[in-house]
Amino acid sequence: MKEKLEQLKCEALAAIEKSDSAAALEEIRIKYLGKKGELTAILKSMGSLSAEERPVVGQMANEVRGAIDAALSEKSTVMEKAAQEAKLAAEAIDVTLPSKKAKIGALHPLNKVLDDMLDIFQSMGFDVVDGPEVETDHYCFEQLNVPADHPARDMQDTFYLTDSLLLRTQTSAAQARTMEKTQPPIRMVCPGRVFRADEVDATHSPVFHQIEGLVVDKGITMCDLKGVLEQFAHEIYGPETKVKFRPSFFPFTEPSVEVDVTCSECGGKGCRVCKGAGWIEILGAGMVHPNVLKNCGIDPEEYTGFAFGIGLDRLTTTRYKISDIRLLFENDKRFLDQF
């Protein structure tokens, strides 16, 4: 009996080894382990054995069943794996074929740069406010220390809607509005569209964009202004960027400065982009003029502040090396897709 079992095991394992399909494996399983299978037949005939032999043979038969089961299962796994591999191989594709586009759009480059800037200023605690594009003479000029007939009005060619309504020439108009509404401490930026009667060419547009910044508090100094602008310049142009103040004139700040940064292209050595100067003018700034504070109901003896105005269009064209500002308003898809 034992020999029979041993032989059966050998036969079954050999058959499993040789089999080449799931169907063949199943046949083998039925042949040996099925209800009418050979192992079952042997087990059925165990009744003829002695009481001593029976457990020994029983155990052996179980071992044989276990071995055949394991072999079947192992072979089956191998065959499934092979089949899977064959299927995957057959399904191989040319990965260089074009994609099925999952297209996303893009922000306009001006707003892309604006978003970066707002993020920088928000991180420094500046609130973002908005002001109207149609302004009154009062907010755009009078409150900003530019009374009627002041020669400084000639600095800006203004579009008028009526004698007293105009398209704002500067986001500075938001300064007065903010100061009238809010008591210091004030820390705000106002981005927006501004208008000046400039004929359209590669570097001029009657519609352009600025970001006005304003800080008013006790003890604000010109060094604070430089600190903020340095921080801004480092974030926008890189940590090596240096900031330089040059005296200038704006009616609503005193002292007033133009602010230059080291050319991000050459690092200050001088190149075509900065026309050899090593510096690029990026904005105008200054300490809020005491008359402006006074006009807006803030005591200039108690509070000081600074303001700055950044030209967004210029910043955008320099960042992306856009040679003609008109491209920004033409909205050719091939242009817009690049940002």
Add this chain to the structure above:
Amino acid sequence: MKIALNTLKYYVDINVSVEELCDKMVMAGFEVESIENLRDKMSNVVAAKIVSIAPHENSDHLQICQMDTGEGELVQIVTGAQNVFEGALVPAALHDSYLPGGVHITKGKLRGVESRGMLCSGGELELTDADYPGASVNGILILKDEYAPGTDMRDILGLNDYVIDFKITANRPDCNCIIGVAKEVSVVLGTAFKMPATDYKTVGGDINDYIKIDVENYDLCPRYVGRVVKNLRIKESPEWMKQVIKTCGMRPINNIVDITNFVMLETGQPMHAFNYNDLADKHIIVRNAKSGEFIQTLDEKKHNLTGDMLVIADGQKPSCLAGIMGGLESEITETTTDLFLESAKFKRDNIRRTGRALGVRTESSGRFEKGIDINNTGFAMDRALNLIEALDAGDIIEGVIDKNKGLPQNRILTCTTDSINDLLGLVIEKEEMVRILTALGLETKLDGNKLTVSVPSIRDDIEGRADLAEEIMRIYGYDHIVGTPMTGSVRRGRKNAERIKSDLIKSAMISMGANEIATYSFISSKALDTLKLSEDDCRRRAVKLLNPLGDEYSTMRTQLITSMLTVLSTNYNRKNTDVRFFEISKRFIPSSLPLTDAPAEIPTMSIGIYGAEEDFFTLKGIIEEVMALFGKTAKFQKSNEVFLHPGRQAEAILDGDCVAVFGEVHPEVLQGYDIGVRAYVAEIYLDKLFCIVPEKTVYKPLPKFPAVARDFAFLCDKDIPVGNLQDIMREAAGRLCEDVTLFDVYEGNQIPESKKSVAFSVTLRSAEATLTDEQIDAAVKRILKKLEAAGATLRM
């Protein structure tokens, strides 16, 4: 303000290079627009003597000249000019020379004969008679026979200088003159400033015997100074004076006119010279023009005057447009014998208004507009008389008439040195502050830490502490400012609610594949015609600019569609297929016209799409997503915009309010924009979306019980909107309804002519339990019954 370096050196010691001077001036607040090296104008052009002239055998107009260029060996140059002669000294551009404008001259052959350069005319050297006598003659410039052959033409022409163009800011009108700039240079360099002479002798007499002056309007003319000069000796001015005048872009005329212009450039005070003998009644009246009066000015233009314009009149009529331009009748000419000379201050805004009204702007009016110092008026007059004497231009009559209502004294400002340091964030020594202010002509006393500053009228831009701080700082040096980090409460800045919502929409639009565009806020007045809007359409009530750049940019837009269509057109015509654009901007809606208050600025989004994948429903899908951002589902209904396809347009309704209009662009409008494909546009009124108070997001448990789906096909009239049927089904299914989706609309075969077949899948689910057959059947019955009533019958 253009000033030659050599001119500047006459007034101030300059001990640095022109580049260093300019750098320092920039850092003191005087931006340099340009530095022109006059030697760069030409090179290798010399005076050369024509030794012999021979005819050219292949030409009847060319001549071959042998030139003595001072090098020993003669140089052969062929010329086409006919005015040359043997022995003449002429400018010769030698081989490898440059003429003004960058013209490069090299040797070559002219009809087979070698020519090693070119003889030059005055024009070729960009010279006129004013630069060199005879330079305007048509032909080669014949030089005075006083230079050795080989002398560099630049030395002959005095091109040994730099012209610096300083940009003078609006707060420093005192620097629109040589003296003003020179004083700044002296402070910046720390060198001595030399005031020009103002002394002169008179020939006696009494001015009051010659002229009477009355100022009728002291408001517009706070000071008027007059002098008389007899026996004029009109001639050319000296070269140095002509140079200064030409450098500033003006034209030398004669000694008297040139002196008035020179003094203006030197002192900043415009002056005017009248022909004394042309003044009726020997009476000068400074008064407003009378209506009906006119004047013909020096440029021979005739101007009709109005009562708000100031004139200098004689006893009968206006003789000069005050501060702007003199009259032709009292012009100084070569035959003028006697002079009445004016130095006055006129109110700046009046000069500006008159100049604008008449369209005249001169060097003089420009200076009055920017503002001149009332205390400088007499000084300028004395300087002019000094020059008249120095140039022997006439005999000065004793006496001055100086009409004014009192001259301003210096203003006294006080502030502490600490308050200046506090503003700057620096610690500048008190003594240094005093030194700088004093050097700038602001007499300053220090008492403890208190500064007492005496500000002369010429610096009326200095009003208080901030101005003093700036004066100190620009000389002390802005490089001393060291950035300090912001201090204060630590919090991130906030955006306002509208901007946050607008950003949200933008990112959603971008994720839906749309590109953001940017277009101008003003449009052509005719743009609305392209939309075929009716005459009484409220969008035609638009705000107009009073002074637009042209009609193209004349009207504040009341809608964003025309701008979008323009962009679609640009892209279509550039062969860009498949575009999806959006813009968030403002519409400007006036409350009344003519405008009394600022118009409402209404945030609005436009969308424009075209391409193979785009149709009405892709646009509708985008709009639904935008509504979904605000937690809302809009209802859609047919709309009737004239610029949209009458059968393919809709408006989105939220809470009874129209929040968007969209659809396919009308073919005629498309044609107007030269767009050759179907395009779709939308306008979404963001103001209405921004008003929505967002509901707080609260998690809903996922369903525990299975859903049941039932499909139905109905037959109904073609014109019943599917949306209505959907609404009916949703309502009929009631609480159990999870979703109603359309999966087929069919017209044609087997369907009666005026009918369509629509098929829906209805999903029912209860949150409490698995639905029973009875519940499902009841819901289905309700749906069928309601639909039946609405004219839709179940297809079996």
